[in-house]
């Protein structure tokens with residue numbers, strides 16, 4: 362199956378993408394990771410990669426035409442044949458159209474769009490409790506995974522700190538960006554018969570995963586009936 366995964370910050374999108382990949386063998390295609398990987402390859406014989414490096418070095422947004430070109434290349438890899446979990450693209454209505462076209466050319470289409478939403482207060486509580494060890498990178502949480510001794514790393518006894526972006530202000534901003542980026546593309550997928558499922562990412566990892574599996578099963582049945 363080919364899935365588009367949309368997730369609000371703090372909804373555990375990465376965790377769920379990994380679980381899907383492990384369980385079904387579909388390839389997780391994070392466009393952010395793809396861009397970083399391509400930019401790192403530095404193949405100067407490909408002008409569009411060179412162009413990508415320049416844009417990324419300047420910290421600018423990747424233009425749609427370039428993104429479509431890169432994705433088209435990427436989809437040539439055989440690992441996407443048995444299904445994929447797309448993450449990070451599309452983010453605008455125009456990009457939705459580009460993606461639909463691109464997939465059509467390859468004889469593919471999206472089978473499911475899964476939106477992991479969050480309750481702001483719940484995520485806030487979750488991320489504000491996060492602590493990590495600046496020395497060995499071990500992660501903790503004040504309520505769900507506290508260190509044995511308050512404020513100190515179990516493994517190397519270093520004082521724990523909070524990540525700079527784990528604050529209410531940053532989260533609020535990131536949620537707003539997510540809303541602005543995602544909302545415009547939802548009506549498109551809502552129009553398509555039952556392809557979009559919204560799942561609360563505020564639940565436990567296990568519950569979110571179970572809900573995703575249920576949605577996928579429904580989508581599979583629907584696909585069979587259409588045939």
Ligand SMILES: [Zn+2]
Nearest residue numbers: 494497514517
């Ligand atoms: Zn440590």
